[in-house]
Amino acid sequence: MSTATTSNRNVQLASEVLKQRFGERFLTGDSIREQHAHTLTYLKNQPPDAVVYAETSEEIALIVEVCGKHACPVVPFGAGSSLEGQLNAPEGGVSIDVSKMNAVLEVHPQDLTVTVQPGITRKALNAYLRDTGLFFPIDPGADASIGGMASTRASGTNAVRYGTMKDNVIGVRAVMADGREINTASRARKTAAGYDLTRLLVGSEGTLGVITELTLKLHGIPESIAGGICHFPDIGSACEAAIQTIQYGIPIARIELLDAVQVRACNAYSKLGLAEMPTMFVEFHGSESSTTEQSAMFGDIVSDCGGSDFTWTTKEEERNKLWQARHDAYWAARGLRPAADAIVTDACVPISRLAECVEETCRDIAEHNLVAPIVGHVGDGNFHTSVLVDMNNDAELSEAKKFAERLSLRAISMGGTCTGEHGIGQGKKAYLRNELGDTVDFMAMIKTALDPDNIMNPGKIF
Amino acid sequence: MSTATTSNRNVQLASEVLKQRFGERFLTGDSIREQHAHTLTYLKNQPPDAVVYAETSEEIALIVEVCGKHACPVVPFGAGSSLEGQLNAPEGGVSIDVSKMNAVLEVHPQDLTVTVQPGITRKALNAYLRDTGLFFPIDPGADASIGGMASTRASGTNAVRYGTMKDNVIGVRAVMADGREINTASRARKTAAGYDLTRLLVGSEGTLGVITELTLKLHGIPESIAGGICHFPDIGSACEAAIQTIQYGIPIARIELLDAVQVRACNAYSKLGLAEMPTMFVEFHGSESSTTEQSAMFGDIVSDCGGSDFTWTTKEEERNKLWQARHDAYWAARGLRPAADAIVTDACVPISRLAECVEETCRDIAEHNLVAPIVGHVGDGNFHTSVLVDMNNDAELSEAKKFAERLSLRAISMGGTCTGEHGIGQGKKAYLRNELGDTVDFMAMIKTALDPDNIMNPGKIF
Numbered sequence: 001m002s003t004a005t006t007s008n009r010n011v012q013l014a015s016e017v018l019k020q021r022f023g024e025r026f027l028t029g030d031s032i033r034e035q036h037a038h039t040l041t042y043l044k045n046q047p048p049d050a051v052v053y054a055e056t057s058e059e060i061a062l063i064v065e066v067c068g069k070h071a072c073p074v075v076p077f078g079a080g081s082s083l084e085g086q087l088n089a090p091e092g093g094v095s096i097d098v099s100k101m102n103a104v105l106e107v108h109p110q111d112l113t114v115t116v117q118p119g120i121t122r123k124a125l126n127a128y129l130r131d132t133g134l135f136f137p138i139d140p141g142a143d144a145s146i147g148g149m150a151s152t153r154a155s156g157t158n159a160v161r162y163g164t165m166k167d168n169v170i171g172v173r174a175v176m177a178d179g180r181e182i183n184t185a186s187r188a189r190k191t192a193a194g195y196d197l198t199r200l201l202v203g204s205e206g207t208l209g210v211i212t213e214l215t216l217k218l219h220g221i222p223e224s225i226a227g228g229i230c231h232f233p234d235i236g237s238a239c240e241a242a243i244q245t246i247q248y249g250i251p252i253a254r255i256e257l258l259d260a261v262q263v264r265a266c267n268a269y270s271k272l273g274l275a276e277m278p279t280m281f282v283e284f285h286g287s288e289s290s291t292t293e294q295s296a297m298f299g300d301i302v303s304d305c306g307g308s309d310f311t312w313t314t315k316e317e318e319r320n321k322l323w324q325a326r327h328d329a330y331w332a333a334r335g336l337r338p339a340a341d342a343i344v345t346d347a348c349v350p351i352s353r354l355a356e357c358v359e360e361t362c363r364d365i366a367e368h369n370l371v372a373p374i375v376g377h378v379g380d381g382n383f384h385t386s387v388l389v390d391m392n393n394d395a396e397l398s399e400a401k402k403f404a405e406r407l408s409l410r411a412i413s414m415g416g417t418c419t420g421e422h423g424i425g426q427g428k429k430a431y432l433r434n435e436l437g438d439t440v441d442f443m444a445m446i447k448t449a450l451d452p453d454n455i456m457n458p459g460k461i462f
Numbered sequence: 463m464s465t466a467t468t469s470n471r472n473v474q475l476a477s478e479v480l481k482q483r484f485g486e487r488f489l490t491g492d493s494i495r496e497q498h499a500h501t502l503t504y505l506k507n508q509p510p511d512a513v514v515y516a517e518t519s520e521e522i523a524l525i526v527e528v529c530g531k532h533a534c535p536v537v538p539f540g541a542g543s544s545l546e547g548q549l550n551a552p553e554g555g556v557s558i559d560v561s562k563m564n565a566v567l568e569v570h571p572q573d574l575t576v577t578v579q580p581g582i583t584r585k586a587l588n589a590y591l592r593d594t595g596l597f598f599p600i601d602p603g604a605d606a607s608i609g610g611m612a613s614t615r616a617s618g619t620n621a622v623r624y625g626t627m628k629d630n631v632i633g634v635r636a637v638m639a640d641g642r643e644i645n646t647a648s649r650a651r652k653t654a655a656g657y658d659l660t661r662l663l664v665g666s667e668g669t670l671g672v673i674t675e676l677t678l679k680l681h682g683i684p685e686s687i688a689g690g691i692c693h694f695p696d697i698g699s700a701c702e703a704a705i706q707t708i709q710y711g712i713p714i715a716r717i718e719l720l721d722a723v724q725v726r727a728c729n730a731y732s733k734l735g736l737a738e739m740p741t742m743f744v745e746f747h748g749s750e751s752s753t754t755e756q757s758a759m760f761g762d763i764v765s766d767c768g769g770s771d772f773t774w775t776t777k778e779e780e781r782n783k784l785w786q787a788r789h790d791a792y793w794a795a796r797g798l799r800p801a802a803d804a805i806v807t808d809a810c811v812p813i814s815r816l817a818e819c820v821e822e823t824c825r826d827i828a829e830h831n832l833v834a835p836i837v838g839h840v841g842d843g844n845f846h847t848s849v850l851v852d853m854n855n856d857a858e859l860s861e862a863k864k865f866a867e868r869l870s871l872r873a874i875s876m877g878g879t880c881t882g883e884h885g886i887g888q889g890k891k892a893y894l895r896n897e898l899g900d901t902v903d904f905m906a907m908i909k910t911a912l913d914p915d916n917i918m919n920p921g922k923i924f
Contacts, residue, residue, distance in 0.1 A: 199661030
């Protein structure tokens with residue numbers, strides 16, 4: 001079963017109406033259209049027919065209504081940092097750019113909530129919040145838009161402590177395929193009021209509705225933040241340290257693994273002088289006494305697992321340098337082969353299988369002579385490889401794709417998923433079926449029920 | 463818009479097939495049928511036509527398939543502790559009793575997960591887990607079944623720290639209306655693999671599928687648990703203490719408010735000698751030093767808010783006595799008028815509005831001379847009143863229902879919800895529309911798409 005494909009699409013008619021209405025905010029130049037399609041990975045750029053800059057939710061509703069009349073696809077666009085082709089327009093249509101809808105609408109410090117427009121980026125939001133003593137923790141590395149992060153169910157480095165977007169979105173407003181705007185939930189911290197449409201829209205990659213507003217959970221900026229670094233003789237002992245940390249219930253805020261290849265890449269890109277061996281970056285949040293206690297407990301685990309002396313600091317400057325390097329890991333990896341593109345994988349397994357999964361993946365990389373540094377949010381059992389590929393070399397590309405396929409299937413066979421945080425998009429449709437079987441049919445029934453003409457970001461997930 | 467009603471229901475035919483197949487596990491006696499319909503509150507008992515005891519997920523699939531052929535309603539039954547008529551059979555049909563499906567299927571201590579059948583109760587699960595050092599935290603008071611808790615998106619006293627069922631179910635298996643059994647997610651701690659059908663089924667009150675298996679998050683039993691109690695001169699100052707506790711980020715595990723009437727009820731029922739004034743029961747989980755620190759910080763807040771000296775203990779026996787009394791609050795409340803029944807309300811508001819909402823509710827209770835003790839999971843902004851009503855007195859019943867309606871609408875008007883944790887069931891369908899408007903239409907579209915003949919627990923939510 002697949003979702004409907006519509007033969008009566010008429011992008012031309014929809015475009016004429018929108019051009020009339022939006023004037024110079026309706027753009028059709030090649031360059032702007034290409035910028036709004038997917039560019040970050042190996043997937044082919046499939047530009048929309050036009051880009052419209054929306055400034056209000058009413059405008060989004062109007063665009064969807066117009067497009068709905070002509071079965072014209074709509075593709076929501078935030079910051080353009082998604083990794084599985086979520087922004088491509090394989091059936092053409094209109095990219096709705098919400099980057100100008102970047103206001104903070106309401107902050108409720110007592111409730112630890114904020115309501116924002118979808119185009120605001122996570123860094124802009126946290127800059128805005130700074131004076132309140134609160135912050136929004138989800139941090140996928142890139143300065144993604146909050147709407148996009150919700151759409152792909154993003155997480156990142158501190159999900160191990162704060163959860164993913166699924167856990168930190170209280171409710172959304174969204175324009176549905178029929179042009180109606182709905183509000184999925186009240187602003188209460190918990191609810192049992194009907195189906196959880198919040199969680200249905202979070203992670204739906206724009207295929208069910210265009211998010212126009214989000215209410216998010218905020219957290220207090222920790223009184224004390226301690227960051228540190230340690231090395232391990234091999235990947236297995238690093239994974240074992242992660243397992244023990246989680247099992248002992250240490251409320252670690254970040255626990256990131258870099259393999260030796262990735263460390264070499266980061267040394268070069270971020271001018272660090274780290275030993276080129278499996279390395280863990282960690283961070284603890286809490287009161288002074290709590291972060292001291294956590295750091296000491298973690299140090300004991302590292303030592304038990306054969307790791308190097310664990311050194312940590314609460315100095316902001318030193319911590320920031322480390323985490324900037326971690327966030328630049330993707331660009332550092334690409335620096336290993338500047339002319340190449342990257343296929344980024346996103347396996348996530350139960351943590352008990354993590355060492356096995358990473359080790360098998362390392363052997364696979366070595367056996368096939370790939371350049372594929374590894375970084376992992378190991379507290380969640382999630383890790384990425386960036387396979388560097390010369391896209392003009394078909395044999396190489398084919399080899400890399402086969403590797404990515406083996407990795408997805410390996411994760412699935414270990415009780416895990418082919419995507420911990422990047423989403424299905426265009427790149428992982430086949431693996432979704434491998435992973436969940438007939439369950440995909442029920443997802444498709446929901447898609448068809450809510451978007452019968454398949455106008456909402458068609459060609460993604462299904 | 464409402465979901466389909468089916469005119470071609472033939473419960474008789476379905477029953478004949480099931481009787482043939484299940485023999486003495488297929489029961490039609492009046493008493494057993496009444497026990498399987500809703501009994502705990504004021505809602506009228508609407509028994510199913512028959513009760514089938516299922517022992518495997520294959521049997522559940524068979525029952526649903528047979529019932530599907532004849533458009534016969536199926537109503538899943540776990541422990542019978544739901545509060546909004548979720549177990550009633552207003553259109554007749556078959557109650558699927560899963561209480562014998564109460565096995566623990568797999569424990570993965572390293573992953574902090576457990577996979578269980580739906581009929582196991584939370585207490586039985588925690589008894590089973592004791593030796594692992596792990597526990598399942600969600601605690602709605604009643605010894606509910608895990609399947610039922612997932613179906614109503616239950617939470618309870620320690621949701622403020624551990625979240626609700628939405629946060630603690632990793633994935634479910636469920637038999638859908640067409641008889642197919644699906645698995646909503648892998649066992650990985652996070653996923654971005656398609657629509658979040660886990661969260662769609664959690665809280666769907668049996669209207670989309672019958673849950674046959676659940677994989678849950680577990681947590682380490684805290685090294686130290688400190689419990690305590692304090693009194694406040696009025697409800698407002700107690701709420702203020704709750705707000706400050708949350709805002710300061712104290713990771714409190716339980717923070718429960720009882721009003722003076724409820725304290726009086728608990729004193730009588732549980733033989734306590736507490737001062738009859740607004741009272742807070744709290745609990746802290748962590749390391750020894752962390753619970754000490756948390757208790758001290760909380761004590762300061764209580765004192766700032768005009769509360770009594772905060773006394774706390776780590777002695778298990780004393781703590782257990784207090785929490786047993788809290789868990790018996792419902793029965794204690796009913797003890798205030800033994801011949802009466804209770805209408806239990808479930809308002810949940812953003813915590814900044816909690817004091818206002820509770821105070822207005824207290825005035826409403828006083829003005830209408832109701833007996834309606836209040837207990838609240840105040841860290842979540844959630845509180846319950848148990849309005850004690852003589853069901854044979856129409857005027858009294860009508861007055862109580864009007865009060866409950868005012869309370870639901872009051873919560874909604876303050877940005878909250880008519881149900882924090884009990885669900886919509888039969889009792890709150892009108893308020894769901896008040897709260898979420900057209901959003902309910904989209905829920906109904908999903909219901910119709912996945913269950914076109916409306917056989918799955920019809921008459922609930924919609």
